[in-house]
Amino acid sequence: MKLDTQYQEKFQHRHIAPNQADTEKMLKTIGVNTLDELIAQTVPEKIRLKKPLNLPAAKSEFDYLNTLKQTASKNKVFKSFIGKGYYDVIVPGVIQRNILENPGWYTQYTPYQAEIAQGRLQALLNFQTMVVDLTGMEIANASLLDEGTAAAEAMFMQYSLRKNTNANIFFVSEELFPQTIDILKTRSEPYGIELQIGDHRTVELNENMFGAIVQYPAGNGAVYNYADFAATGHEKGIKLTVVADIMSLVLLTPPGEWGADIVVGTTQRFGVPMGFGGPHAAFFATKDEYKRAIPGRIIGVTIDSAGNYALRMALQTREQHIRRDKATSNICTAQALLAIMAGMYAVYHGPQGVKLIAERIHGLAVLLAKALGELGYKQLNESYFDTLKFDVAHLAGPIHSEALNNEMNFNYEGSVVTISVDETTSPDDIKNIVRFFAKVIGKTINDVNFDELKGDLQTVIPTELQRTSAYLTHSLFNTHHSEHEMLRYIKSLEAKDLSLCHSMIALGSCTMKLNATTEMVPVTWAEFSKIHPFAPADQVGGYMQLFDEINNWLSEITGFAAMSLQPNAGAQGEYAGLMVIRAYHRDRGDHHRNIALIPSSAHGTNPASAAMAGMKIVVVKCDDNGNIDVADMKAKAEQYKNELSCLMVTYPSTHGVFEESIIEICDIIHQNGGQVYMDGANMNAQVGLTSPANIGADVCHLNLHKTFCIPHGGGGPGMGPIGVAKHLVPYLPGHAVVDIDRGKSIHAVSAAPWGSASILIISHAYIAMMGGEGLTNATRYAILNANYIKARLQEHFPVLYTGANGRCAHEMILDCRSFKSFGIEVTDIAKRLMDYGFHAPTVSFPVAGTVMVEPTESEPKHELDRFCDAMIAIRHEIADVASGLLDKTDNPLKNAPHTVSVITGNEWEHPYSRQKAAFPLPYVAAYKFWPSVGRVNDTYGDRTLICSCPPLTDYEFEESEVTTPEYGT
Known part of the structure; x- marks a missing residue:
């Protein structure tokens, strides 16, 4: 027996399922002799790449994880007190293992088929109920992408609801987090919205303002009473958005009780790791009267064909696939998996548990303030929840050095140091901080009497801002507090949902492929999951290496000069790409170029994104074969050549065809002064065979949650980075906190500089283990x-x-x-x-x-x-x-x-057998998955909209209320 010591298993043989024998049978059925012959008949020769992909040799799964461990070790996991919307958390093990790390949850598809998605629909309804309870509002959606973009969605909703159509000023509190202000700048500019950034205490509200936005607690940590500000605004027809810290709302009077019209924020603090910026589930809550203007998805209660309790996505007529450029938003996804985690955090801890956590956070902040006060440091926030603000003058440098020596990160702005306490902060952490704050002024920790301070800790929240209303009162938040109960609850919901664990999900344009375990494992490593997105650059060498590698690899795959990894969804990538094109034209003096040509077959997100980018949509016809009508497109390109901004095109087409005329189409656009934006939804049919740059595109977003193996998670997370040609590189998105400016960068499109950074690891793993050949x-x-x-x-x-x-x-x-x-x-x-x-x-x-x-x-x-x-x-x-x-x-x-x-019911009156109904083919008996409800009634659910958890005892129907569903297109 000859032994081979050089053998190394190829990951591509694990990812690509058909073996050689099956491949030959499939080719015979198709009617070709080889796979090369099939590809030659499918992909037009003139767009084919001439060279193979120039990527590093594929790594085995074992070698990849070992190499990534070395990369991860370049990240320094310091204790974070930076705050600014990102906080370290304790992820309950039962949630981490059974949801975040469980393919039964992360390989589910968006719940469009409600009958086999009742588990995650219930989990998302729990999330909505939690948000409604804590914000004091009447209705909430099933999550958005991040806090900053949720604030931008709120601004646009206020703008679209304004009664005075001449009002175009949006007041922005200067104490919003800077990344949120940055995104508001991006989103306001195409609509001609003027941002007035200032102090809410001194601004004069007027009739030219349609809306205002404040942070609660403010970005500097102060807790303000905004009730009078809200009332004054309402007198002048100004709606108010409040960006709220969800953990603080356990102790603070909810915004819905003092005048907020919209409340947004992030639920990251509810058991979702920082992950260097994401993914995290934002929340969006408002008044019931605005329900048809809410962006994103809403889960609603309805009944099934037997009149039983059932759930489904509600009010879908608001969405971009139906309303297109008139949609309330271009967002066609959510952060479902992270929203489910946050909702389960509330289920597991319950109202008393989260209150104890919030009180502990607040208590440690008060203790730190008092202890440093005894050393002579003056804390500047009169009222606060978790964030302390000190002007330390010339001591900022020494404090910074000592903090680093103790592996702690604070937030520094000149002589001002802010310290944000979180769920993971311990009394020992407080003592360590006090110790080195004492050291820099020549004192010791013995100068502070901790026993006396801890014996008399009182809240600093004013009485009028202390929460008195109940929250999380539904039985589901008051039942599952032992781990056994929680485990069984999670598993009971998981059992109602069909995922890739059960069978293939053959969805066109959605690409439900393998999410390999090796790709997923590193996401929860502490070196990646516990890093703050604004951590100092010298502490995140591992992430920087990973970003550099994935940027180079994706640039090679697309043929582009550079990537921006910031967009954290496909639709966000569309918007970012269009804003880059807009910036390019405007920089050249072509402010008038605002026409987007969009084929009639395009995804609904395309016209919605174009409208958000301030463009006018001109629809291009498709011919009888489903291809772009080249003659119609050429005529319109020439008709609008002076105003043409871009063409939005999907390749292969939305109809699943490699259009032969694509190079000619791109040339026509360029000849008439436009740019070509390629929707990357179907990139999984291009990789290695052709590329966006090769067909003539100038910019393209990539759905990493499709082509590059980030899982769907029941409707999110996703990532939508964009690649651009060399002339567009200077305009790629920048960021207000972390310097990633390219020279002429547009403002940020997402809250974190590299979007949902922690899940980029998944795509990095996929590319590294597949290699160019794979x-x-x-x-x-x-x-x-x-x-x-x-x-x-x-x-x-x-x-x-x-x-x-x-x-x-x-x-x-x-x-x-x-x-x-x-x-x-x-x-x-x-x-x-x-x-x-x-x-x-x-x-x-x-x-x-x-x-x-x-x-x-x-x-x-x-x-x-x-x-x-x-x-x-x-x-x-x-x-x-x-x-x-x-x-x-x-x-x-x-x-x-x-x-x-x-x-199994006693009655069966149908003219076909039970066997035919339930087991129509022999294989079904061995693999039977039972839908948990009958066909859902969409009409009933929209007519009697319920978007938070009703007590099941209250959810009983008279037979006359049960109606036949209205189905169709």
Whole structure:
């Protein structure tokens, strides 16, 4: 036996599922001899890369983790007292292990198919209830991206609701966190909103102002009573947004009780690691009268087909995929996984637990203030929650040095030092701080009588600002306080949700591929998770190395000159890219260039983002084959050549086709003075075969939560970094706190300088372990798997669009519109797939009455076959309806999904068997996933909107209230 000592397992063989034998069978089914032949027939030769990707050799999983440990060691985990919206936390182990580190939670898809998403919908409803309770408002959404962008969304909502359309001034308290002010500058400029930044105590509010925003507690830590300020504003028609610290609201009077119209903030303090800036779930709460103007997603209560309690996403007609450029926001995601963690933190600790935590934080802050006061230091905040402010004059330098010697970070602004206490702060930390503060003035800790101070600690919060109202009163916040109870509660919700743990989720444009364990493991390492985003540069060498590497790798993959890692969602990347294009034109004196050409097939986020960037949208037609109508586009480019800003294009197209004319399209735009923005939603069909720069694009965002393996997490987190050509590099986003300015940088688009930095590790791991060859093979196999499904299903479902050689790219659209003639809607197919154990493909997008299927390279042939078998069986059921063998109104499709309570009930009056309903194919019995509710009633839920947890005893319905759902497109 000859032994091979050089063997090293290739990660690509773990990530790409089909083996060689299955590959050959699939190629035979498709009708080609080799994978190279299929790629040649699919990807136009003129856009193909001439050289392989120049990336480092692929690492094994073992070697990658060892190397990353060395990189991580370059980050210094100092104790953070910086504050400014980011605080160290204690993540309850039961939540970290069973949610954050659990693929049963992080591989779930956005809950568009509510019947198999009841667990995470309940967890998000818990989050909304928590936010409503703590803010004192009436309705909250299911999270936004971060605190700064939530504040910007609030500003735009106030602007859109203003009654005086001539009012264009937005008052901004100078004591907002600087990163929030930076984002407000970015978002206000395209709309011509004038920011008036000043002191809320001295500003003269007037009728030219449509809104105001303040921080509570203020950025310097002071707690102000804003009640009179709110009342004065309301007298003048000015709505008030309050940026609130959610932990402080346990002790402070909630803004909803003293006049706030909107309350935003971050829930990071509720058990979500700092992670060098993210991901964290922001919250957005407001009055019920503004519910149709709220950005983002809202979870609402409804009933199912049996009249039972059920949940689903509410008021979706507000969203950009329906309203497009008229949408309330371009955000089509949330921070679902992090919102779920924050909500579970409240469930686990309950009202008494979070109060004890908040009181401890406040108590330690008061103790520190008194102790330093005994040393002669004057604390400047008369009232505060957790943040102390000292003007130490010439002692700032020595204090800084001593803090570093003790591995502590404070916030320094000239001679002013601010210290923010958090959940992880201990009495020993307080003594250490006092010790070296004493040292720099020649005293010792013995000059402070801690026993006396601790014996007489009183709150410094004024009586009128001390909270008296109850919160977290629902039974779910008062039940699960032992770990066993909490574990079972988490698992009970997880069991209601279908994830990648159960079966493939073949969603077009969503790319639900493998999120490998090795990619996920480092996210919770302390060297990455416990770093403050404003930590000194010499303490974050590991992160800087990681950013530099991923910037170089993504630049090589896209063909661009540089990346900005700041945008923390795909839609945020779209907006950032358009703002960079806007800045480029304006810097050249072309202020008039504000027309965005957008194909009619584009994602709804495209026109919504363009509108946010101050652009006017001109729609370009698509031809009968689903491609951009080049003649129409050329005519419009020439018509608007003096005002043309950009073209927004998705490649391959939203229809799943590599359009042959893409280079010509880009050339036409450039010839008429415009830039080409490429939506990177379908980048997983490009990597290694072509690139945005190669086809002629100038800027592109990448959905790292799609192509580069960051998991969906039930609807977020995501990352949307942008790559740009050399001439656009100077305009990439900067930041108000951390110097990342490129010379002519636009203001920040996200709160943290590198967005949701901690999850960039996932994409870094994926690229490092796949290498150039592996990434290219992933693209090739994504195309193979898609064309295999197409070959198996095209005799049963017409494939709407294909390329010149009859091939699809990485996804395809199956046309189901003809079934309407005998009463079957595409929604019926989606719901029936649940009975077969599958999540539906994308429904009615980009074409109404169709499904868009994308299998990804991570699915093996037997799983593809299982899905195809299910789709073919459903097609036979449709045929039976058409022929009359199945009743047109009482059939397995119309009644789907079938729950276990229906199947095992005493009564069964349907003309088909229970077996056919629940176990329609032999494999289903072995893999059965039971939907926890019947088909949800969207109409009822929007008509009787309930967006926080009702007591189940109060949620009973009269039979007359149960209505038939209205489904369709």
